[in-house]
Amino acid sequence: MTSVIKYYAGIDSVAVIGNYLPRQCGIATFTTDLVEGISTEAPDINCWAAVMNDKPEGYPYPDKVRFEINQNKLSDYRTASQFLNINQTDIVCVQHEYGIFGGPAGSHLLKLLGDLRMPVVTTLHTVLNDPAPEYRAVMCKLSDLSDKLVVMSRKASDFLKDIYGVPEEKIVFIHHGIPDTPFIDSSFYKDKFGVEGKKVLLTFGLLSPNKGIENMLQALPAIISKHPDVVYIVLGATHPYILKSHGDAYRIELQQMVRKLDIGEHVIFQNRFVELSELCEFLGIADIYVTPYLEEAQITSGTLAYAMGTGKAIISTPYWYAAEMLAEGRGRLVPFSNPDAIAEQVIDLLNNDVARHAMRKKAYTFSREAVWKEVSRKYLQVFNEVRQNRTRNPRPRHSYVENIKAITNFELPEIKLDHLKAFTDDTGILQHANYTIPDRTHGYCADDNARALLASAMGQKYLPTNGLGLDSLSGHYLGFLLYAYNERNGRFRNFMTYSRQWMEEIGSEDAHGRALWCLGKAVSFLDNPGHLAISTTLFNKALPAAENFHSPRAIAFCQVGMHAYLDRFSGDSDVRRVRNVLADRLYDQFSSQATDDWPWLENSLNYANGKLPHALLLSGQGMHRSDMIDMGLKSLKWLLAITTEGKHFVPIGSNGWYERGGLRARFDQQPIEANAMVEACVEAYNITRDHTWFENAAMCFNWFLGQNDLNMPLYDPKTGGCRDGLMADGINQNQGAESSLAWLLSLMTLQTLYAEETLHQWVSNKTE
Structure with missing residues (x-):
């Protein structure tokens, strides 16, 4: 194996x-x-x-x-x-x-x-x-x-x-392909078929007029005159299509020819479709196999391949496949519709055992490459x-997005929350999906409930909320995070079964970082006093554990959350202190590892890559550190160059990632990668006001809509959800929580940016 x-x-x-x-x-x-x-x-x-x-x-x-x-x-x-x-x-x-x-x-x-x-x-x-x-x-x-x-x-x-x-x-x-059969003497099975002591000629296959059997029958009298012990077996039922349209007229015509030529004792018609094992036995008894086809236009022949594979001496007309396969002495060719030539070659081979067996061996040896194994x-x-x-090298199947509009005319889809609500039960949002149906097998996770809190909080800030129920949803997800927080160790648990049993006492650093990211952002968006108070309290309780984190992505998620928290509570000196400690740690990781050709803090690119330069850009602003901002812009520009092909975004695939000096994984491409890059490019635009970053954000966002390797959309406008990934062979059709929330957060981020840019242009025009 x-x-x-x-x-x-x-x-x-x-x-x-x-x-x-x-x-x-x-x-x-x-x-x-x-x-x-x-x-x-x-x-x-x-x-x-x-x-x-x-x-x-x-x-x-x-x-x-x-x-x-x-x-x-x-x-x-x-x-x-x-x-x-x-x-x-x-x-x-x-x-x-x-x-x-x-x-x-x-x-x-x-x-x-x-x-x-x-x-x-x-x-x-x-x-x-x-x-x-x-x-x-x-x-x-x-x-x-x-x-x-x-x-x-x-x-x-x-x-x-x-x-x-x-x-x-x-x-x-x-x-x-052919069956793998032993190279045996033709006399081995002859007694089983009642032809012991006979020289057996064989043709097999579904019977139809283009097979040329009549030419072989016409050759038989001359052959019989030299070898009276010859018998010719015609094995095979009439082809079903021929039988349906013309009945058995061809077989009847052949049988009448046998009577007319008075060769009935030398011809056996086996009018049936035989199984493989019996077919191999029939082939085994043949001394010579004959394919007297009438036309050259046959590019392959299973019957000829089978005959060669069982080591038969073969005589054939020179149709394309036979001319190629029987070259170099592996068989003999005769002109089309020439009974005399067939008779001459059959007689010669029956007279010359050495030549016949040499031909058999050549055909058999050549065919070893054709056995089914x-x-x-x-x-x-x-x-x-x-x-x-x-x-x-993915090949696009559908041109879903024929022309992506210029950013000035870019039209964003409307936000649809149907899928978010369908996946939320009285506990929280379920993790996974079977297509568009919640999959309860895998239960819940704090990661997705944190993202859902952020989406509902962000929606309350920027969307008309009449009838959307976002305030209720944010309270629901906040309640899950409150329950996920473990007071005994100051860490978030992450995975919960559908029966509401925690699968761990401490989640990963990354999971804790994502919870802080979403809580901090929620603090900056929420207006409901109760929700704001709980979010702020929970954020501050969970933050001390992060001070000892070393996972770069966990640090980056924390940085984004702290920056948003400080937008609202800028005077919180303890949060500023932790922000500075973690920002220095992340920057030092970049500084110690980055080179001109690989400006990155690790020797690989894997998941949520855009969050790392995003965190540097935010921390650099908050700490007034131009070196951090420069590092963030440099690494983001490099990352964007690696993940852009032509005019579309190509995230690093999760099926192998990208090791430095190795081959990058093209697939499976995940929605969280597009979301991380959208948010990072938007922040780069906020800092530089370079419109290129605006366009890059739109390009990464358009990955969801079909501007990707396969020209296939991941966003589902019917449900408002997002499919789970772009695979080499198409779309992963499941619409899990992580993917759908990545879509919603990206859409809200770009809608906010677009609204702000439109307002900025309107104000500029009014003041001119």
């Missing part, structure tokens, strides 16, 4: 789209084998199938099939994409054949793929060399929607590059590659 994990680390779920057994077709067999192969090779991955149905009632599928799509019903494709997204599937692997999907040239599939958030790997079972316009268009769009295209022949790769303009780096070659590993490698690539 250890040697394989590197191929698929971080992949938990793979969905394969195609047909599936017991539906009778080559795609169904391939899809089934691929799902089983991946499941065997990587048992810790949940590999399952979403299947196409050509009849409304479907088929009696096994448990591996989790979703069924009516191929002609477009709405099913839309529903399938929703199902895949909801189940947070890591990779989707499509088995593409135009005919199994509905719409012109199978175009319904594009609707499904266009709505997916995760990487898509598409295996092409057909690549046309002279496509009609609609088929070309579908293939080009399919290429655009796929992260990788898997082909099973080199010629298919050439077609994609030369005819469809697909970049070479998007194409990967993987053999058609190896093929499954290669697919896993491709899955891992596209997932990693999507993480490093």
Whole structure:
């Protein structure tokens, strides 16, 4: 297992789209084998199938099939994409054949793929060399929607590059998978099938007129004249589509030809679809396998791959796949529709055991790379590659924000508190969500109730409050923090179960710092005398513990809270003293570690990075320390450069963060990062009045609205909540408290800034 994990680390779920057994077709067999192969090779991955149905009632599928799509019903494709997204599937692997999907040239599939958030790997079972316009268009769009295209022949790769303009780096070659069977003598199973002592020729596969079986039958009299012990087995049921439209006319025609040629004793028709184990036994008894197809335009053939994998001597017409696979002595090619040439090659191989066995060995040896174990590993490698690539180079799926307006015309959404209220019960605000539904499993935390207090207090200051109930909400959250404070040790507890049991006696330094941040800010906003008194008292009780903190983020949160508290109670000398102690400590951490190329206090960037320069800017103002302000502006400017790409904000991802000298994690991007940067940029603007900081604040805020790596909004205008994060494969659809509060605090901060700027411009215009 250890040697394989590197191929698929971080992949938990793979969905394969195609047909599936017991539906009778080559795609169904391939899809089934691929799902089983991946499941065997990587048992810790949940590999399952979403299947196409050509009849409304479907088929009696096994448990591996989790979703069924009516191929002609477009709405099913839309529903399938929703199902895949909801189940947070890591990779989707499509088995593409135009005919199994509905719409012109199978175009319904594009609707499904266009709505997916995760990487898509598409295996092409057909690549046309002279496509009609609609088929070309579908293939080009399919290429655009796929992260990788898997082909099973080199010629298919050439077609994609030369005819469809697909970049070479998007194409990967993987053999058609085959079962891993032993290299055995053809006499081993002959007695089981009643052909002992016979020379067996075999053709298998679903029967249709393009198979060219008639040419093989016409070659038989000449072969029989040299080898009277020959028997030719035609194995396979008539293709379901042919049977539906034309009945069994082709098989009847072949049977009449057998009678006319008087070769009935030498031909056996097995009119059935056989399971893999029996198919391998049939292949085992064959001395020569024949594929007398009539046309060259076949880019892959599972039947030929199976025959090579069982070590058969093969004679074939030169269709594309056969010409490539049987090169270098791995088989013999004969012209199309030429029974004499078939007879000549069969007779020669039956006459020459040495040449026949040498050919068998070459084919068998060549096919070892195509056994399902190896093929499954290669697919896993491709899955891992596209997932990693999507993480490093995200691809926008939707253009939600086509044009972000200039800051002078910027329009902010209205504040909506529905989600905040829905997550608040008689205890406090719940932490987590299943989509938009509160998840009571994880209970509550002081962190989120502190942020909720800040949002409700800030809202009372700046919003029309009629009917919003913000005063009541702030009292509710304040009550939670009052209960969270542990009088015995002067620290806040953080996590509480849904049954109101504290999970700890002391929360982290960061949790305590966040509580002080929000209490201090609430003190600056609250007008309700009772709420103000409790907030002030609780703030002062909890502050002494922070004096001994060394966590830089805990210090930064405390600094922001103390600065706001001192806006209201500037004469509180004890708070000023603690503010100065912690500000010096934070500044010293920066000074001792920062370099010109890495002006930061740590050798990594992780969470809530914007709060650190924000704290320096506030403390520098309060203490009249220009060196602190300069350090704050320098570090914030550097941080913004790292987290800006083009014209959009790219927070440091929580899935690995960013170690100095290493690769930065692109995902998962968290709303608290955008909130911290919005507030820091606003403070930089307040200090410098440089309009660039105003625009930077708006850019970071627009991350919520869709100006991000994927052009997908995290804010949900229906609920007023915010989704939990931007992932490599789309949006985390859960709307937890932390994310929604980060959105509300950012929106209120920017609304306040925008209102103040508008007022400033109005006053300036009046005085001119």
